[in-house]
Amino acid sequence: MxxxxxxxxxxxxxxxxxxxxxxxxxxxxxxxxxxxxxxxxxxxxxxxxxxxxxxxxxxxxxxxxxxxxxxxxxxxxxxxxxxxxxxxxxxxxxxxxxxxxxxxxxxxxxxxxxxxxxxxxxxxxxxxxxxxxxxxxxxxxxxxxxxxxxxxVTGVPDDRLKYLCSMGCGVQTGTGMVFNRCKPEPGTSLVVFGCGGVGMSAVMAAAISGCTEIIAVDIVPSRLKLALEVGATTTINAAETKDVVAKIQEITNGGAHYAVESSGIPGCSLQALLCLRRLGTAVVCSVTGPAEISIPIEMGLMNPSKKFVGLTEGGSNPQVFIPKLVEYFKAGRLxxxxxxxxxxxxxxxxxxxxxxxxxxxxxxxxxx
Ligand SMILES: [Zn+2]
Ligand SMILES: [Zn+2]
CATH class of the missing domain: 3.90.180.10 (Medium-chain alcohol dehydrogenases, catalytic domain)
Incomplete structure (x- = not known):
């Protein structure tokens, strides 16, 4: 045809x-x-x-x-x-x-x-x-x-289907980093680097999960404002903050439990790792190309027993995961x-x- x-x-x-x-x-x-x-x-x-x-x-x-x-x-x-x-x-x-x-x-x-x-x-x-x-x-x-x-997809009126497009990639990636990898316990802290579609979805998932400190990091004020509307509790404008890692450690009283990196900026992957407390988990999803970072293995990863995880598509099994996301959307929680x-x-x-x-x-x- x-x-x-x-x-x-x-x-x-x-x-x-x-x-x-x-x-x-x-x-x-x-x-x-x-x-x-x-x-x-x-x-x-x-x-x-x-x-x-x-x-x-x-x-x-x-x-x-x-x-x-x-x-x-x-x-x-x-x-x-x-x-x-x-x-x-x-x-x-x-x-x-x-x-x-x-x-x-x-x-x-x-x-x-x-x-x-x-x-x-x-x-x-x-x-x-x-x-x-x-x-x-x-x-x-x-x-x-x-x-x-x-x-x-069932139970979504035809005039609202258009909102579901990025369930198949961006939303699934952002929510999946939180739901499928971090799996945060209620009352924990989670940092999101980059407030695009993926990062905003991660913020929403952190809120659904019951995180009580959700820190959104970006350089665009309008995005940080929107992050607060969809679940962030604190924002950091990285363009105006001299030491983002120190700021996160200060807000979280010693380091975040979880961090997800969606900005695609290689240096933010390192910040995601370094801003964690001991036993913390950082998940990275979005770098394009041959970028590399240098990790202080002993003091940055091994000694504090941190996890540094790469993930595509939010670790999702879509036939199982997307219907759950659709239910959150229908309930107004996503x-x-x-x-x-x-x-x-x-x-x-x-x-x-x-x-x-x-x-x-x-x-x-x-x-x-
Ligand atoms: Zn995509
Ligand atoms: Zn296969």
Whole structure:
């Protein structure tokens, strides 16, 4: 079928085109996209910062939509089902079978190469194969995804589905760092570095978890103000604070129990580790590229018995985790609707500009 899609033919470029989309294969569904979030990983892919990327490719990996057609082997979804699309995984490697699809052996190929599990592509343009980012490609009117990475959503009115886009990536990443890795006990302290969509989601998860000291660190005053509205108890403007680590240690009376780093700034990973008290846990999710930091192993990590953890996609098993997040959203406890700014699909380039400049925390593209 002919569909409209934003195609990146070469590094740094993106244009709306008519392309051909193949029908879904046995384990796949065809989804009419209602809305799609813009994530920094899309920008990193379009700009060529990710080694496995191929062009041409259709980006977008935070789609929400309606199933129009299901392959013969799909028994979990049917036409008419509302779905949040999420990251792909192979389903048969040891990590997937162990309930850790975020650590899938085939993660890099499936996320970035544009090919589906069987190595083929679903989109073509004038006969040339076009990749689908995250085996999804939701910057398009329709997307094909494996049923494994389409999570059925129930009980959310159609006019509110658009708020759920980043459940599939950003919100899942931020909340998952807290719920799945830190697992904070009530009454503990948690620091969030970076108040974008991921960091704000981590703040919300810390509040749900009963953390009593939730410190948000950023350099943009409007973001820090919003962090307070969604659950932070204290903010630190890192642009105005001489020693962020010392400030956190002062506020928490000796160091935080937990820290999550979502700013993507390598130095913040080190601050996340150093601001902890003994036995503390720092989780890092968002650096792009070959950044390195130097850790004082004995006094910074070993002697105080700290944990320094890397994590993708919030350590989430999406078919189990996303429905829980949807319930928190329905109950008003995960106010991700406060993070979004909507754009018509045709204004996709402006959405990326506003994401980059910080005008929008979570841009969402709307389709007809
Ligand atoms: Zn796997
Ligand atoms: Zn993402």
């Amino acid at each position: 002919k569909i409209t899609a934003a195609v990146t033919r070469s590094k740094g470029e993106l244009s709306i085109e008519q392309v051909d989309l193949a029908p879904p294969k046995q384990s796949e569904v065809l989804v009419k996209i209602l809305a799609a979030g813009v994530c920094h990983t899309d920008a990193a892919g379009i700009q060529g910062f990710i080694p496995w990327i191929t062009y041409p490719q259709v980006f977008g990996h935070e789609g929400v939509g309606i199933v129009e057609e299901a392959g013969d082997a799909v028994d979990t979804l049917k036409p008419g089902d509302r779905v949040a699309l999420t990251f792909p995984s192979c389903g048969h490697c040891g990590f997937c079978l162990d309930g850790a699809p975020y650590a899938c052996d085939h993660l890099n190929e499936l996320f970035f190469s544009g090919a589906y599990k069987d190595g083929t592509r679903r989109i073509s343009l004038n006969g040339e194969a076009v990749g689908s980012f995250f085996a999804q490609g939701s910057f398009a009117a329709y997307a094909i995804v494996d049923a494994r990475n389409a999570v059925k 106010p991700i609707d406060k993070l979004v700014k909507f754009y018509d699909f045709k204004d996709i380039n402006r959405a990326f500009e506003d994401s980059h400049s910080g005008v929008a925390i979570k841009p969402i593209l709307l389709f007809d």
